[in-house]
Amino acid sequence: MLFTDKPFTGNPAECACWPGRKRTPGWQNVAREMNLSETAFLLKQEDGFRLRWFTPAVEVELCGHATLASAHILWETNLLSQRKPARFHTFSGLLTAMRRGDEIELDFPATPDERQRYRRPC
Numbered sequence: 001m002l003f004t005d006k007p008f009t010g011n012p013a014e015c016a017c018w019p020g021r022k023r024t025p026g027w028q029n030v031a032r033e034m035n036l037s038e039t040a041f042l043l044k045q046e047d048g049f050r051l052r053w054f055t056p057a058v059e060v061e062l063c064g065h066a067t068l069a070s071a072h073i074l075w076e077t078n079l080l081s082q083r084k085p086a087r088f089h090t091f092s093g094l095l096t097a098m099r100r101g102d103e104i105e106l107d108f109p110a111t112p113d114e115r116q117r118y119r120r121p122c
């Protein structure tokens with residue numbers, strides 16, 4: 001995700017993947033292959049999307065840029081209606097994103113829920 005309209009500019013810091021299955025043991029390998037600061041993995045759930053972030057070396061608990069990229073991809077590919085909020089279930093709790101015209105507004109918790117501050121094995 002470059003967040004730009006000009007070639008060879010922007011912030012190539014994140015990648016959003018839609019693996020299409022509940023658990024893929026190779027997520028860390030995909031993140032390592034992408035070699036970006038974070039790679040986001042989205043899984044459709046009944047009430048939103050499961051979202052996890054991986055660096056080339058570890059899984060992280062929160063990543064704003066990759067969440068923004070994920071919301072953008074969902075709306076741009078019509079996997080989510082432009083009028084609906086993106087609801088992401090993460091290890092940091094529920095994160096939401098809303099379209100505000102041409103902008104995306106993210107709502108992150110000020111204090112993460114302590115019950116969810118662990119990382120599950122990949």
